Amino acid sequence: MIRFNQHKSKILVIFNLFLIIALWLISCHRPIQPSPRPLQKNTTSLPKDQQVRPVHVLLGQTENLFITCKKLDTLSPADFFILDDGKGALNHIPAAAQYHLCRKNNTWQLLDAKNNDLLTQYPIFQNNITFQPSPNSVIELAMLDNPADIPTAKPTGYRGTLQVKCESSDYFSVINHVDLEDYLLGVVGAEMPASWAISALEAQCIAARTYVMYHMYVDPLNQLWDVKNTQASQVYGGLPREHPRVTQAVNTTAGVVLTYGPHMAEKIFPAYFSAICGGHTQNAAPVFGQKLKPLTGKPCPYCQQNAPQNRFNWPEITLSKKELSDLILQRDSQLATLQEVVSIRVTATSDYGRVKRVELTGKNGKRLSIRGEDFRLAVTTAQKPLLSSWFTMVDTGKSWQFKQGHGWGHGVGLCQYGCRQMADNGQNCLDILSFYYPQSTLVKVF
Numbered sequence: 001m002i003r004f005n006q007h008k009s010k011i012l013v014i015f016n017l018f019l020i021i022a023l024w025l026i027s028c029h030r031p032i033q034p035s036p037r038p039l040q041k042n043t044t045s046l047p048k049d050q051q052v053r054p055v056h057v058l059l060g061q062t063e064n065l066f067i068t069c070k071k072l073d074t075l076s077p078a079d080f081f082i083l084d085d086g087k088g089a090l091n092h093i094p095a096a097a098q099y100h101l102c103r104k105n106n107t108w109q110l111l112d113a114k115n116n117d118l119l120t121q122y123p124i125f126q127n128n129i130t131f132q133p134s135p136n137s138v139i140e141l142a143m144l145d146n147p148a149d150i151p152t153a154k155p156t157g158y159r160g161t162l163q164v165k166c167e168s169s170d171y172f173s174v175i176n177h178v179d180l181e182d183y184l185l186g187v188v189g190a191e192m193p194a195s196w197a198i199s200a201l202e203a204q205c206i207a208a209r210t211y212v213m214y215h216m217y218v219d220p221l222n223q224l225w226d227v228k229n230t231q232a233s234q235v236y237g238g239l240p241r242e243h244p245r246v247t248q249a250v251n252t253t254a255g256v257v258l259t260y261g262p263h264m265a266e267k268i269f270p271a272y273f274s275a276i277c278g279g280h281t282q283n284a285a286p287v288f289g290q291k292l293k294p295l296t297g298k299p300c301p302y303c304q305q306n307a308p309q310n311r312f313n314w315p316e317i318t319l320s321k322k323e324l325s326d327l328i329l330q331r332d333s334q335l336a337t338l339q340e341v342v343s344i345r346v347t348a349t350s351d352y353g354r355v356k357r358v359e360l361t362g363k364n365g366k367r368l369s370i371r372g373e374d375f376r377l378a379v380t381t382a383q384k385p386l387l388s389s390w391f392t393m394v395d396t397g398k399s400w401q402f403k404q405g406h407g408w409g410h411g412v413g414l415c416q417y418g419c420r421q422m423a424d425n426g427q428n429c430l431d432i433l434s435f436y437y438p439q440s441t442l443v444k445v446f
């Protein structure tokens with residue numbers, strides 16, 4: 001009897017242990033369970049068939065484009081095609097080391113980059129030219145102001161096709177048309193180290209997908225492209241930034257976006273994110289103009305635990321008044337009308353100290369009020385980086401001191417280092433996203 005009871009209690013202990021481990025695994029790896037349905041057409045303008053079109057990413061503007069098509073597996077040169085939209089022609093271009101596209105005598109000219117032999121040319125009207133790689137290959141490119149720099153250039157590979165479009169007599173725009181999920185491979189890998197916890201990568205992926213779809217379907221930034229490949233939108237590094245862990249995060253969150261609003265009438269929103277909020281995220285309104293509940297600032301206790309200390313609290317910066325005035329005037333033509341900045345006054349700050357508005361007075365008496373974030377971006381330099389608009393300005397007579405600086409970036413929405421800490425604490429991407437985008441819900445749109 002005693003032996004039986006001992007045996008029974010052993011089984012019970014093992015069973016309980018098994019149950020605890022199973023519950024722990026379930027709690028750590030809760031699958032994403034967004035409602036599997038499309039967004040309402042009137043809220044996102046998604047196409048009726050729910051087929052998401054490719055993202056159009058502006059890679060840059062240049063006078064000289066060097067391109068090579070390479071096979072994805074062997075990296076050996078591959079064939080590609082040129083679609084001349086003006087004529088509808090399709091030209092087969094044989095595999096070679098490198099080609100050079102430039103404009104000359106009102107034509108597009110494609111040259112062999114090695115010997116400058118003219119391969120083909122097209123008249124320039126309003127038309128675009130599209131480069132289409134052969135199957136299972138990608139286009140590598142380098143954009144150079146000076147063609148002589150090509151030996152030292154490091155070309156970057158991009159999935160999808162490449163469109164070039166005349167912008168002026170001097171340069172043309174280079175636009176990558178890439179499938180949304182392929183685009184995210186190059187964004188998540190560029191915006192966040194692939195070594196971070198998978199739930200952090202998943203949260204970043206959903207935020208990035210939401211951000212780009214907002215600009216594709218709700219608020220286009222430009223007729224020719226949806227987003228830039230820089231921090232002005234979100235960083236997109238193409239093939240070199242892809243990583244198997246990023247691919248995993250993209251695949252497990254496929255088609256999932258952040259939304260807000262009543263059930264069955266949810267709206268997509270620009271899911272902004274930045275590196276380090278500095279302890280409090282920022283309302284979107286003073287930075288981007290939107291007053292949305294998911295983009296409401298809130299205390300963040302997480303980034304302080306793992307962010308680099310000189311980024312979470314950045315060191316004091318001093319700029320002479322002349323230096324500061326010159327930087328402001330260089331920012332844009334409207335600010336240049338101040339001629340010289342003789343007075344700077346912070347006119348609005350958030351409850352916790354971020355500068356929301358700054359009034360600038362010129363030596364001609366003209367006054368301009370600008371957003372705190374624009375002021376920061378105007379005066380920040382590589383040598384003296386003003387990492388955020390969360391600072392105190394002190395007038396010392398000949399110079400301005402920027403003290404008590406906190407955080408890195410605009411601070412709206414997801415805080416990337418905070419997201420990393422939450423993931424390290426064992427929280428999943430649903431926990432992270434609902435913390436940084438309050439009252440948001442996840443919806444699977446494709």
Ligand SMILES: [Zn+2]
Binds near residue numbers: 415
């Ligand atoms: Zn934070």
